[in-house]
Amino acid sequence: MTKTIKCSDVGVDCDWSDSANTEEELMKKVQVHAKEHGFNTIPPELLAKVKASIKEK
Numbered sequence: 187m188t189k190t191i192k193c194s195d196v197g198v199d200c201d202w203s204d205s206a207n208t209e210e211e212l213m214k215k216v217q218v219h220a221k222e223h224g225f226n227t228i229p230p231e232l233l234a235k236v237k238a239s240i241k242e243k
């Protein structure tokens with residue numbers, strides 16, 4: 187099972203997407219990418235949106 191996230195699903199106008207085998211790994215990638223949007227740390231409300239947008243394939 188692969189977990190995928192799309193930045194556009196979180197409501198950001200961005201075509202970034204990534205995937206990982208675990209949510210933990212994926213969240214690390216999200217945190218790295220979030221810095222490109224100016225978030226050094228992800229606010230809890232955004233984190234909740236991100237987790238809700240993770241899809242499993």
Ligand SMILES: [Zn+2]
Nearest residue numbers: 193198200202
């Ligand atoms: Zn993005």
